[in-house]
Amino acid sequence: MKISQKKINISLKKEIEKAFIQSIADIKTINESKHFLTDFLTKSEFETLSKRLAVAYWLKKGRSYENIKQNLKVSSATIASVQENFKKGGFQIVLKKLEAEEWANKWSVKIKKFVKR
Secondary structure (H helix, E strand, O other): OOOOOOOOOHHHHHHHHHHHHHHHHOOOOHHHHHHHHHHHOOHHHHHHHHHHHHHHHHHHOOOOHHHHHHHHOOOHHHHHHHHHHOOOHHHHHHHHHHHHHHHHHHHHHHHHHHHHO
C-alpha cells in the first residue's frame, strides 16, 4: 500500500497520530497485540518490523553484523540503520522489556525445576 504524498492539515495529522498511539497503548494482551498487528500490517511489514527489533536485540547482545546478516537475512544497511537509532529512548524501552522477559523466563524454569525436587 502506497502512502499518499499529499499533506493533510497539521492539526488533523496530530489528532490521528495520537489516536493511533493511544490505540496501541490500550492493547492489553499478547493475543490482542497479535490480532491487531497481523490484521493491520501486511506480512511483509510485520516481518520487517520484527526483524528490525531482532537486529537491535542481537546488537545489544554483541552479535556481529555478519552473524545478524546470515541469521536474519537482512542487509548491512538495515543493521547500520538500526544501530544508528539503537540508543534512542524508544528502542531502549523495548529492549529493556525484552531483557526483563528473558530474565523472568530463565528464572521461571529454574524455580520450576527446584520446586519439582
